[in-house]
Amino acid sequence: MITLKNGSTIGKATVIVDIVPKGNVEIRPAYSMKPTQIAIHNTGNSGRGANAKAHNTYIHNMANLSPKDTGYASWHLSVDDKNIYQHIPFNETAWHTGDGSGVGSGNMTAIGIEICENVDMKDYHQAEENAIALAVLLMKEFNVPIDKVRPHQSFSGKYCPRVILKRDGSFDKFKSRIKSAYGSEKPSSSASKPSPKPQTQTSKKGDTKTTSIVDYLKSINVDSSLENRKKLAKENGIVGYTGTVAQNNNLLEKLRSGASKTIVSKPKSKPKESSKSNPKKTVINGIKTIGEIEIIGVSSSAIIMDVPNRNLARNIGTVPKGEKKPITGSVKGKNNDKGYWEVVHKGERAYISGQFGKLVK
Template identity: 35%
Template sequence: MSTYTNNYIPINKYTRPGLKLNGVKKLVVHYTANPGAGADNHRKYFSNAQVYASAHIFVDKTEAICIIPLNEVAYHANDIQQRDSAGNPYRGVAALKPNANFLSIGVEMCLEKDGSFHSDTVERTEDVFVELCKKFGLDPIDDIVRHYDITHKNCPAPWVSNSQKFADFKNRVKAKMSGESVSKASPTKSTTSSPSSSSAATGSLKSKVDKLRFYSKPSWEDKDVVGTVNKGIGFPTVVEKVKVGSAYQYKVKNSKGDTYYITAADEYVTVSGNVKTSAPTKSSAKSNSGIKSVGKIKIIGVSSSAIVMDKPDRNKAKNLGTVKLGDTISISGSVKGSNNAKGYWEVIYKGKRGYISGQYGKKI
């Protein structure tokens, strides 16, 4: 049984040109950079998009969809991000020269609303790559590459900033191909819950879903994840509700008194009793006062959330967090920046300067 379903988009000049691949030398992993949008959301988008971009397979926590036949070209990895000293386009994977789109298959990993990879998405992507490696006779260690490796685009960003996670991913694919069981202590699986990190809820907080992540501090970053809790499991003490970026988390304690942070979204957790919401910290207020606001923008044009970047260059920036569709955020101006014809809004995010792509904000 295949790890993905075929649901092809129509042939068109932008996203499915109908050209045949010259071979499959490598498999390229990407991320969608579109928090909250699943595989089928992207299939629908690329069915009508008028941009020269696409990929073969999109993976989320519940399904994987192949939108372009694996013997056809997808426009996923031939963009020019850098040039060498001679002025030629940077091509960091020799086997994919001169055009990676004609020699590789692209797989996109979808993001959760908080901008993270769900553990089920990672595991499903591993299984997709196992099937593709077997199909095309490829070695996961040598033949799975990041978009970054080809053009130095910051994609998939979590595995560019932490290359060890990418190496661990390939090792797990290799192990699965060899019929080995993947240890639950591996990076992807290390977030499984255990009695020492959480306990059955006794009226304070419990999870409504399996593998709900919790963090060592108020954060949505992968690096701060310390475990997960399954459905019906939770924390006996909820201290308070705190704002983290544009969303909220509960500050909780386990039975040993250790403090953690977990989403406060109603669709993921249920809480009994009254929980106070913390006021903004003084340090945050002081930080905000150091940057002059010239107005606000409303987030538009995204399926779920807009990414806040640390610099006005969506190909090289690091993600600071996200702002939900329909929410507003203060701005201190706008800049042209790089790699975006619409420029960038300069926003005030958690007391610091950040940048949101111009097309995703409307001044109000």
């Protein structure tokens, strides 16, 4: 099954399959995927009208923009009390777990379900029930065990699905609800299908000895063409990839570390505040800034990340070399000896690797 059946009913929701076009790889990367996990999200958007249909419109709008005007953000399904929209086929990856593009990452292995939380929804409980029915159907279709139905939080540390986590204190109750829905459902035709033959390929970690990125990608059945390596490099924060030995080694290391990564909670970042009054201080959207950095040390642009950790971050934009960005203070990340600048990007806190910024005022 590549898509749900358009017009069918799941829970009490009517399914609408409306796949976004290919073109913008930050929305529809079109990497092939054999789903082994399901990631549960809340949209984080409680605004009036932010229902499944609105999220479908939003993701289509993003898919039609150029990557320079979007960030890496996409998911397979949006669910509310009345509808389930499918935006991305199940045999393709999407960017929703914030844990990079390593082999075992959620982005590369999980189907992403966003549960809407708009305040004007008539029956939020029904939206969750629809998502549970959907998860059960997908578990049966793709032989996903209950322990692989996971909150977004377990992939990257992000507090998501926030409505569920806040109400229940953890993901356990929701998981039990899925479990009992799974148990109480009559075996479906898809569940009684023989399970797919186990793959005889090398382990998920791939070839652990080779020093060749091409051999490594082949060992995990990933397209090793220059074109695809360019995509992977971009997603892993390697700017201006041309396939040099150094870049290939860097990419190999990043992909391997992603494959065996353990879950790290999101580092907390507190902006440094000088106690003296400082004329350079301004406030942007409620965030105090203490000065600016200029982008240096990159060939074209520096990547802007949502968390100060390049292994876990989602790339949310770029800043061209020479341009300036307001900063709140420097954050020392664990995996970058130059740390990360905390900047203000589109009115929100965001992060740029320390070596790409020079304090200018």
